[in-house]
Amino acid sequence: MKLTPFEKNIIEKMQPGVLSTEGFLGKDDRHLHEIIEEDYETLLKLNVSQDEIADRLAYFNEVSKEAYDLPVLIDDKYLLQQDIWRGRVLCPFNHKGSFSKNTVTLINKENNLKVVWTNLNIHFIKEHCFFEGKGSKYRIEPDLLIKAIF
Numbered sequence: 001m002k003l004t005p006f007e008k009n010i011i012e013k014m015q016p017g018v019l020s021t022e023g024f025l026g027k028d029d030r031h032l033h034e035i036i037e038e039d040y041e042t043l044l045k046l047n048v049s050q051d052e053i054a055d056r057l058a059y060f061n062e063v064s065k066e067a068y069d070l071p072v073l074i075d076d077k078y079l080l081q082q083d084i085w086r087g088r089v090l091c092p093f094n095h096k097g098s099f100s101k102n103t104v105t106l107i108n109k110e111n112n113l114k115v116v117w118t119n120l121n122i123h124f125i126k127e128h129c130f131f132e133g134k135g136s137k138y139r140i141e142p143d144l145l146i147k148a149i150f
Contacts, residue, residue, distance in 0.1 A: 001031055013092035020089060026135030040129045042142040054126030056149050057117055064104055079107040089120055093128055106148060113148035115140055
């Protein structure tokens, strides 16, 4: 599939060292559309929407932010730790605005699943159904994420 100039620009911004040190595609050699389509198909099979996932992650972000860098236990099930750094990062899909730098680590104490995400991941999932490329630092497998947060 031939890329449009707009798509080429997005993929260039996703490369390591452009908007982030690690980039967003990892070692994934699939076309950006294939990455998004495969993850979307996973969501359809599991009957969970990208909005439901993003809203749940945003909820966990807010609760863990209130703990001021300390771990917090939610519903006797979810252990959360949020780390916040100075600075902001842009969306490579050319959205206006920027996202504060953070990581949230969640451990589901019932099934021992652990996931890590950023504010930008929430935006990626909600607006683009993009969970990052395989091998990227903040790639979240949709099926694992769903099992961990619901």
